[in-house]
Amino acid sequence: MTPLWVFDALGVSHGFKQVGAVIVGGIAGVMALVGGGMLFHRRWTDPRIRKTSSFADIAILAILLLQLWLGLLTIFASLGHLDGHEMTKFMAWAQGIFTFEAGAAAYIADVAPIFKLHLFLGLTIFLVFPFTRLVHMLSVPLRYLFRPGYQVVRSRRSAPLPTRAGPVAPNRSASK
Numbered sequence: 001m002t003p004l005w006v007f008d009a010l011g012v013s014h015g016f017k018q019v020g021a022v023i024v025g026g027i028a029g030v031m032a033l034v035g036g037g038m039l040f041h042r043r044w045t046d047p048r049i050r051k052t053s054s055f056a057d058i059a060i061l062a063i064l065l066l067q068l069w070l071g072l073l074t075i076f077a078s079l080g081h082l083d084g085h086e087m088t089k090f091m092a093w094a095q096g097i098f099t100f101e102a103g104a105a106a107y108i109a110d111v112a113p114i115f116k117l118h119l120f121l122g123l124t125i126f127l128v129f130p131f132t133r134l135v136h137m138l139s140v141p142l143r144y145l146f147r148p149g150y151q152v153v154r155s156r157r158s159a160p161l162p163t164r165a166g167p168v169a170p171n172r173s174a175s176k
Contacts, residue, residue, distance in 0.1 A: 001091075001094060001095060001098060002091075003095070004088060004091060004092075013084065014083065014084025014085065014087060014088055015082055015083050015084045016084075017084055017087060018078065018081065018082055018083070018084040018086075018087045019082060021078070021087065022075055022078050022079065025071070025075070026072065026075050029068055029071050029072045029075075030072065032068050033065065033068045033069065033072065036061065036064055036065045036068060037065065039061060040058075040061050040062065040065060043057065043058060043061060044058075056131065056132050056133070057132070057133055059132075060125075060128065060132040060133070060134060063121065063124070063125060063128075064125070066121065067118070067121050067122060067125060070114065070117055070118040070121060071118055073114050073118075074112075074114050074115055074118055077112040077114050077115060086111060089107050089108050089111060090107075090108060090111075090115070092104075092107040093105070093107040093108045
């Protein structure tokens with residue numbers, strides 16, 4: 001979202017920014033892909049987590065992994081444009097979208113299809129975002145900063161332990 005004139009004023013060439021984006025983006029992308037793969041594997045193989053996972057939970061994680069994979073594939077297309085000219089098209093497009101510029105899509109009309117697919121899937125993620133658990137990242141749990149410290153310990157038993165008054169009676173109010 002940084003205007004090109006800022007990079008020009010700072011003496012940062014478009015080629016330098018492109019190479020930096022490829023290197024830093026590549027490293028971050030690989031790390032995110034590995035982490036996402038670990039989360040996906042855990043969601044599928046841990047019976048407790050699998051039982052509490054909805055279709056949307058699994059689908060959004062799969063979509064995010066696909067998006068990461070597509071992003072890493074764009075590196076190969078980016079290596080053919082190390083002068084930074086292609087990157088400036090995406091900067092102009094993003095700024096045009098952010099400022100509601102009519103015809104912003106014209107900036108990226110001639111880019112490689114892998115970039116367009118990556119952008120399409122990214123915008124699709126924004127579209128489905130409110131209907132998934134990803135929306136929880138927008139909440140700011142400030143109350144956790146001021147709560148007293150405690151530890152939640154979950155029992156691995158299938159049934160609760162009996163109390164001194166005898167066995168625990170089943171909760172009948174839930175069936176009414």
